[in-house]
Each structure stands twice: as C-alpha cells, then as structure tokens.
Amino acid sequence: MSDSTRPALHESPIPGLFVVDLDLRGDNRGWFKENWQREKMLPIGLPDFGPVQNNVSFNDEVGTTRGIHAEPWDKFVSVVHGRVFGAWVDLREGSSFGTVFTVEIGPETAVFVPRGVGNAYQTLEPNTVYSYLVNDHWSPDAGAKYTFLNLADETAAIDWPIPLDDAVLSDKDRAHPRLAEVRPMPARKT
Amino acid sequence: MSDSTRPALHESPIPGLFVVDLDLRGDNRGWFKENWQREKMLPIGLPDFGPVQNNVSFNDEVGTTRGIHAEPWDKFVSVVHGRVFGAWVDLREGSSFGTVFTVEIGPETAVFVPRGVGNAYQTLEPNTVYSYLVNDHWSPDAGAKYTFLNLADETAAIDWPIPLDDAVLSDKDRAHPRLAEVRPMPARKT
Numbered sequence: 435m436s437d438s439t440r441p442a443l444h445e446s447p448i449p450g451l452f453v454v455d456l457d458l459r460g461d462n463r464g465w466f467k468e469n470w471q472r473e474k475m476l477p478i479g480l481p482d483f484g485p486v487q488n489n490v491s492f493n494d495e496v497g498t499t500r501g502i503h504a505e506p507w508d509k510f511v512s513v514v515h516g517r518v519f520g521a522w523v524d525l526r527e528g529s530s531f532g533t534v535f536t537v538e539i540g541p542e543t544a545v546f547v548p549r550g551v552g553n554a555y556q557t558l559e560p561n562t563v564y565s566y567l568v569n570d571h572w573s574p575d576a577g578a579k580y581t582f583l584n585l586a587d588e589t590a591a592i593d594w595p596i597p598l599d600d601a602v603l604s605d606k607d608r609a610h611p612r613l614a615e616v617r618p619m620p621a622r623k624t
Numbered sequence: 625m626s627d628s629t630r631p632a633l634h635e636s637p638i639p640g641l642f643v644v645d646l647d648l649r650g651d652n653r654g655w656f657k658e659n660w661q662r663e664k665m666l667p668i669g670l671p672d673f674g675p676v677q678n679n680v681s682f683n684d685e686v687g688t689t690r691g692i693h694a695e696p697w698d699k700f701v702s703v704v705h706g707r708v709f710g711a712w713v714d715l716r717e718g719s720s721f722g723t724v725f726t727v728e729i730g731p732e733t734a735v736f737v738p739r740g741v742g743n744a745y746q747t748l749e750p751n752t753v754y755s756y757l758v759n760d761h762w763s764p765d766a767g768a769k770y771t772f773l774n775l776a777d778e779t780a781a782i783d784w785p786i787p788l789d790d791a792v793l794s795d796k797d798r799a800h801p802r803l804a805e806v807r808p809m810p811a812r813k814t
C-alpha cells in the first residue's frame with residue numbers, strides 16, 4: 435500500500451470533460467477514498483474549479499434516469515454508493531456541439547464536466563447515491579433558464595442500458611426539447 | 625414545496641461545533657439535497673471554511689466504528705446513505721477540553737466540526753456511506769502527528785449503541801491513548 439498514489443486522468447471526446455480514476459483503499463471496515471483532492475488533482479490536469487456547493491441525489495430503483503442538464507457551472511460528479519451509466523452531450527456553441535460521451539461509473543471513478551456540457555445518468559443498482567461538487571450556486575429562477583436536452587433525443591441516440599420506457603424519470607425531464615430545438619450555451623465571457 | 629428553504633443551525637455543548645438540518649426533497653425518483661451550500665450556510669452562521677478535499681468512507685457492517693481523530697483542519701461531515709451514531713470530544717487546549725457531544729445522523733443532518741475536536745462515528749445500518757469536506761490537505765506524514773483519543777476512553781465514556789467488543793475497528797484505532805495521555809491541540813496561531 436503506497437500512500438503517494440495519484441489519481442489518473444483520462445481525456446474524452448468532449449473537450450474539457452475528464453474521467454478520473456480514484457484510489458479506493460479497502461480494509462476490514464469497508465473502503466476510504468479521497469473523492470476530490472485539490473492538491474493532487476490540479477497537477478494531473480483538472481482545473482482549479484473552486485466548488486461552493488455539494489449536491490447529493492438518492493435513487494431507489496434501478497433505471498432511475500436524470501438529465502440531460504447543462505448549467506452555467508462546472509461539475510465534479512461521482513458515485514458514492516451503487517453504479518450508474520453516465521452520459522454527456524456537449525451543448526456549448528461551436529464545433530463540438532452534439533458530441534456524446536458515455537461511461538459506467540462506480541465509486542472508483544469521477545468525471546469532471548465543464549459548464550455547458552449536458553449531464554445525465556441512469557442507475558444500474560438500487561439505492562444508488564450520486565454526489566457532485568459545483569462551482570456556482572443554483573437558484574430556482576436561474577434553474578428555469580438552463581439548457582436541457584431530452585434523454586430520448588434521436589440525434590444524440592444514447593444507448594441507455596434500461597430502455598427509457600421502463601425507466602423512472604421526473605415529469606420535468608420528460609418534457610425537454612430535441613437537439614434541433616436546443617439553444618447552444620454561449621461561451622463564457624472572459 | 626418552497627424553493628427558498630434555508631438549512632437550520634443548532635449549537636452544541638462543544639464551542640464551534642454545529643448541527644445543520646438539511647432539506648431533503650423527495651420525489652418519485654428518491655431524494656435530492658444540497659449537502660453543502662456556501663451561499664445559504666454562511667448567513668445561518670457556518671464559517672466560510674473553504675473546503676479543498678472531499679473524503680468518503682464506506683462501511684459494510686453495522687457497528688463499524690472509526691475515530692477518535694482530531695486534525696488541524698475543520699470538517700463538514702454528513703451521511704449520504706444509512707445512519708450513524710456520531711460522537712465528538714473537544715481535544716483543544718482550554719476550558720472546554722474533554723467536552724463530549726453525541727447525536728444520531730442520517731442524510732437529513734450534517735455536522736460542522738472545528739479543528740482540534742475529535743471526530744468519531746459508529747454505523748447503525750449496513751452499507752453506510754459517510755462523506756466529509758475538509759479545508760486542508762491530509763498527508764501520510766502529517767497523519768502521524770494528529771491528536772487521537774481511544775474510542776473506549778473511560779473519561780469521555782461515550783455510550784456506543786453497539787458495544788466496542790462487538791464492533792469493527794481498525795488496529796490503528798484500537799491503539800489510541802486515554803484522555804490523560806492526550807496532548808491537547810494548541811489553538812491556531814492568528
């Protein structure tokens with residue numbers, strides 16, 4: 435057991451979206467992980483994103499599906515119990531608009547999602563807990579103005595492990611528009 | 625359902641240790657919570673503690689017990705799955721040294737633990753996941769120098785729901801000193 439293990443970073447087809455392998459340290463009690471660690475994650479290439487909010491969602495059933503939500507902030511997403519099929523669609527204006535990336539994530543993986551990239555997941559186990567850090571504050575008014583894409587969009591054509599007809603969704607998520615109706619998220623003013 | 629709900633803060637017998645009631649929003653999928661939210665938590669009285677690390681520990685069995693660990697940083701602790709009996713002992717030098725506080729916590733409660741206060745918990749359900757934010761970086765060398773107290777200390781006399789003889793502990797935690805042998809953590813230089 436080395437105490438100097440570094441998390442490993444992997445690129446994805448979506449610019450700025452990274453997959454991070456975390457070090458799960460098992461023992462007689464269970465396991466321990468550094469889910470996010472600024473000092474180790476900046477040198478491997480994660481931006482210094484400065485989280486101000488930590489959100490947690492709990493999902494009773496297999497096939498619970500949430501998304502596709504693009505907001506004006508970055509997200510560092512992870513699973514703390516169970517497993518999910520994660521799916522992302524680039525909704526930023528520009529040449530990468532519409533690019534799709536999917537990966538299965540459990541407690542040993544985290545994903546850094548840059549602002550403007552649509553985020554979604556489907557649970558593969560019951561009692562799955564999803565936890566994420568964001569670098570700006572959500573508000574109900576702002577929430578109405580974010581960029582959303584329908585989970586069933588035919589262009590993105592995400593290959594959900596559990597067909598959406600058998601999945602648990604919110605009414606809000608059933609009503610999101612198709613890709614052709616999405617207004618791309620403008621680049622951040624610098 | 626109001627979207628302007630504020631988390632509520634409660635004091636404890638340990639100066640600077642606060643219990644926070646979180647707003648769990650249930651729906652057909654499960655629940656959602658803002659586990660930590662800087663903009664809402666500063667006005668209710670939490671310090672602007674600036675987390676740089678998020679740690680998660682998973683515990684298979686009921687009665688898994690971890691602690692008592694006081695480190696030179698603040699912790700914002702919460703349970704994201706399951707339930708724990710939380711116990712804290714003030715190990716800072718000064719008149720509050722040795723003060724004990726315990727409370728049961730599930731996903732609807734978080735606890736802000738100031739630096740120098742010993743932190744411990746015992747799981748009350750299988751597959752309990754504990755998640756916490758800290759405002760300085762752990763390192764293996766620094767870890768050797770923290771202030772520890774034995775979970776079975778007779779002076780603190782924590783009334784563990786599962787007797788420690790039947791509990792799952794690490795060998796390291798079995799070896800911590802009694803209160804009389806603890807070197808109190810000095811106040812932070814300002």
Ligand SMILES: Cc1cn([C@H]2C[C@H](O)[C@@H](COP(=O)(O)OP(=O)(O)O[C@H]3OC[C@@H](O)[C@H](O)[C@H]3O)O2)c(=O)[nH]c1=O
Pocket residue numbers: 489491500501503504505553554572573604606649656657658
């Ligand atoms: C995002 C958010 C939501 N809420 C409230 C609003 C609802 O009452 C409840 C659930 O919100 P939803 O938007 O339905 O949650 P969900 O569908 O899970 O989507 C959230 O998690 C996945 C994220 O991708 C997405 O951005 C975020 O909106 O929580 C808050 O109180 N604070 C928040 O930060």
Ligand SMILES: Cc1cn([C@H]2C[C@H](O)[C@@H](COP(=O)(O)OP(=O)(O)O[C@H]3OC[C@@H](O)[C@H](O)[C@H]3O)O2)c(=O)[nH]c1=O
Pocket residue numbers: 459466467468679681690691693694695743744762763794796
């Ligand atoms: C705290 C910490 C630990 N580790 C490693 C060291 C061990 O290989 C493994 C488990 O560490 P322990 O100290 O045995 O964990 P635990 O007994 O759960 O205590 C931790 O969680 C409860 C906290 O109160 C305590 O401060 C913290 O040390 O993880 C890390 O890699 N990074 C860390 O930040």
